[in-house]
Amino acid sequence: MKEFVFLLLLLTEGSCRTRSSWCELGCECRGDLKFTICSRALLTQLPSRVAPGTELLDLSDNYISVIPKSSFSKNRKLRVLLLQNNNISVVEEGGFSQLEFLLKLDLSWNQISTLNEGFSVGLTSLRELQLSHNRLTSLDTLIFTHLDGLQRLNLTSNAIQTIQVRSFSSMSTLRQLHLEDNRLSSLKSGIFSMLRSLEVLNLAGNQIREMEITVFKPLVSLTLLNLANNHLSTLSFKTFQSIHTYSTHILLERNPWNCECDLQRLFRKLRTIQRLFLDDYYNLTCEAPPVLQDYRLMDVDSELCIAETVTVLIITVTVVITVLAAMLMGERKRKKKKKKQHWTQQGELSDESDY
Ligand SMILES: *[C@@H]1O[C@H](CO)[C@@H](O)[C@H](O)[C@H]1NC(C)=O
Ligand SMILES: *[C@@H]1O[C@H](CO)[C@@H](O)[C@H](O)[C@H]1NC(C)=O
Ligand SMILES: *[C@@H]1O[C@H](CO)[C@@H](O)[C@H](O)[C@H]1NC(C)=O
Numbered sequence: 001m002k003e004f005v006f007l008l009l010l011l012t013e014g015s016c017r018t019r020s021s022w023c024e025l026g027c028e029c030r031g032d033l034k035f036t037i038c039s040r041a042l043l044t045q046l047p048s049r050v051a052p053g054t055e056l057l058d059l060s061d062n063y064i065s066v067i068p069k070s071s072f073s074k075n076r077k078l079r080v081l082l083l084q085n086n087n088i089s090v091v092e093e094g095g096f097s098q099l100e101f102l103l104k105l106d107l108s109w110n111q112i113s114t115l116n117e118g119f120s121v122g123l124t125s126l127r128e129l130q131l132s133h134n135r136l137t138s139l140d141t142l143i144f145t146h147l148d149g150l151q152r153l154n155l156t157s158n159a160i161q162t163i164q165v166r167s168f169s170s171m172s173t174l175r176q177l178h179l180e181d182n183r184l185s186s187l188k189s190g191i192f193s194m195l196r197s198l199e200v201l202n203l204a205g206n207q208i209r210e211m212e213i214t215v216f217k218p219l220v221s222l223t224l225l226n227l228a229n230n231h232l233s234t235l236s237f238k239t240f241q242s243i244h245t246y247s248t249h250i251l252l253e254r255n256p257w258n259c260e261c262d263l264q265r266l267f268r269k270l271r272t273i274q275r276l277f278l279d280d281y282y283n284l285t286c287e288a289p290p291v292l293q294d295y296r297l298m299d300v301d302s303e304l305c306i307a308e309t310v311t312v313l314i315i316t317v318t319v320v321i322t323v324l325a326a327m328l329m330g331e332r333k334r335k336k337k338k339k340k341q342h343w344t345q346q347g348e349l350s351d352e353s354d355y
Contacts, residue, residue: 022051038062046071056080063087067095078102084130085109093118106130108154117142125149132156139167150174157181165190173197181205187215197221204228213238222248228280229254233288237266245275253280256287259297267297
């Protein structure tokens, strides 16, 4: 039995060899060697034998940890390169530099904590870059410099805290930017400048508590802005007013809203802007003030503001009455004084006439 299995193995390998000496052991090569599938092949480094004509190379679910310099110099025809679910922590400068026809690169579920400018050298055709589930903590200005044809960038579930101004500045064709589940706490003006084709900006699941008022202004194609599940307690009207698009849907639920009257007034104003759609307005709940915790904003707002209006009204009326009263009193006093003066004057006169 054992011998039989051994023989079978030899035979299969033999047939593989005869079919092509280009197919690495553990890989499967199909379609005239255009597809090389090496998923779950226990690889710890990039395979050395990949047919030069390969257009799709699937290396997912292996243990590869380094992408050395000029790794794919013999595979210039690659269009799709799948490296998700490996152990990659190092991408050497120019690691993908020969892949000028590559359209999709999947590096998700790896251990990448830093990427330098050299990482994107040569990837001039790249349309889609998957980098979710890595360990990136910041995006530096030059990191995506060479990706000027990119349309979709997925940075979901990293640990990104800072985005430098102009990090995305070469990406005037980018349509989708996924930054959900990171650690962003504030959005500075300029970080999204040049993203004039961006349609989807997903920032859900961060710790955003403040946004500079012009941060979304450059996004003239924006159709969906997801800010759900952040740390926003209030908003500035101008932040959203500055979005000049044809129509944009905005998601804001699961934020700790401070449902004071100001916030209600703000939302009332926002909802009058025709081009903005606050799709989950009816789901917004309050965290503060304490008495309103867990109430829906839309349920409490009118009462709250009626109460406030009534208070304001009472104060106003009181003030007016006080002022009026004071004026009246003043007037009376003045009149009394005048009368007194009159009398005393008359008295003086009569005194004089006595002489
Ligand atoms: C992953 O890579 C690290 C070095 O970056 C190495 O120490 C570790 O053994 C690798 N793990 C596996 C499962 O290959
Ligand atoms: C982004 O990555 C996440 C996690 O890998 C995945 O679930 C999601 O579908 C991706 N989104 C896009 C638009 O590629
Ligand atoms: C509001 O919340 C409910 C329950 O969590 C959910 O099913 C619904 O899709 C949400 N609506 C919007 C517009 O997000």
